Amino acid sequence: MVHLKTIEIANYQTKSGKTVPIKLSYQTFGQSFLDAPVVLVNHALTGNSNVCGDDGWWQELIGEGKCIDTRYYSILAFNIPGNGFQDSGNTIDNYKDFVASDIAQLFVQGVEKLKITSLFAVIGGSVGGGIAWEMAALAPTLIKHLIPVATDWKSTDWLIANCFLQDNILNNSSNPLEDARIQAMLCYRTPESFQYKFDRTLNEKLGVFNIESWLAHHGSKLKERFQLSAYKLINQILKTIDITRTTQDFDKTVLSIESRIHIVSVDTDLFFNAKENKETFKKLKALGKKVNYYEIQSIHGHDAFLIEFEQLTNFLSSIFKDRSEKVA
Numbered sequence: 318m319v320h321l322k323t324i325e326i327a328n329y330q331t332k333s334g335k336t337v338p339i340k341l342s343y344q345t346f347g348q349s350f351l352d353a354p355v356v357l358v359n360h361a362l363t364g365n366s367n368v369c370g371d372d373g374w375w376q377e378l379i380g381e382g383k384c385i386d387t388r389y390y391s392i393l394a395f396n397i398p399g400n401g402f403q404d405s406g407n408t409i410d411n412y413k414d415f416v417a418s419d420i421a422q423l424f425v426q427g428v429e430k431l432k433i434t435s436l437f438a439v440i441g442g443s444v445g446g447g448i449a450w451e452m453a454a455l456a457p458t459l460i461k462h463l464i465p466v467a468t469d470w471k472s473t474d475w476l477i478a479n480c481f482l483q484d485n486i487l488n489n490s491s492n493p494l495e496d497a498r499i500q501a502m503l504c505y506r507t508p509e510s511f512q513y514k515f516d517r518t519l520n521e522k523l524g525v526f527n528i529e530s531w532l533a534h535h536g537s538k539l540k541e542r543f544q545l546s547a548y549k550l551i552n553q554i555l556k557t558i559d560i561t562r563t564t565q566d567f568d569k570t571v572l573s574i575e576s577r578i579h580i581v582s583v584d585t586d587l588f589f590n591a592k593e594n595k596e597t598f599k600k601l602k603a604l605g606k607k608v609n610y611y612e613i614q615s616i617h618g619h620d621a622f623l624i625e626f627e628q629l630t631n632f633l634s635s636i637f638k639d640r641s642e643k644v645a
Contacts, residue, residue: 342366360396417558442468
């Protein structure tokens with residue numbers, strides 16, 4: 318059993334105007350907040366705060382001797398309220414009351430309540446990276462290095478369409494978690510990835526194609542460890558990423574962000590298109606922002622950020638070799 322710490326936020330007001338009590342749960346790894354630069358890690362849709370160690374979902378990137386080295390950094394990871402990890406205490410009655418900016422605001426408040434005045438880096442993959450973008454927009458001086466991975470600063474029409482389909486499956490299917498997960502895997506991977514892995518082979522025992530048994534396995538495994546309410550909520554968060562929600566102006570929003578921005582894309586990502594991120598990079602450069610662009614080369618699509626660790630490490634190693642911010 319993972320030990321979760323919690324922060325009580327008694328009367329959080331959502332962007333939709335609802336007031337709700339929130340219990341923000343989190344984990345820490347590595348060094349003390351007082352003794353080392355703090356790295357906040359934002360989890361993806363079915364992830365959680367358990368980011369490193371034996372069962373950590375990003376253990377290849379974060380840990381002792383890894384790219385984000387726990388011997389030098391203090392690692393902080395919040396759970397998106399309502400994600401159901403370790404029964405962390407939140408049940409969101411109406412998931413459509415929340416947008417991505419709400420989660421970012423809660424994370425910023427959590428950082429403040431922990432008396433952390435600056436973050437060396439915020440890194441997140443997929444929806445976690447979108448929340449990282451939203452945090453930078455809300456607290457433009459808080460983050461030194463903003464590292465959104467396999468994500469975007471906004472939900473595109475394509476992403477909104479996929480989230481709409483997911484929401485319909487989650488609300489109308491007789492097997493909502495399994496069916497939604499199966500459909501989502503078609504966007505998380507690519508036709509080339511499936512061909513490389515399965516090549517039309519058969520599962521003789523089950524009498525089906527191996528791709529079918531693999532998808533069914535992913536659906537059933539998610540049902541065992543994830544809650545329907547959590548999937549509905551985080552799918553809603555994914556659909557509502559938009560750092561210009563308040564200003565309606567990209568240039569105005571990003572000009573206030575003081576972070577050095579490191580955009581990491583995947584060349585075959587069907588979910589968060591690399592072309593969109595290249596356009597963002599060009600806009601940021603034209604505005605004089607401190608920005609780098611990296612692109613993972615992979616046949617595996619969106620999920621490459623959970624597979625291609627050597628490339629990701631190569632991109633990020635120079636950032637996390639900067640250990641000059643240790644507290645004396």
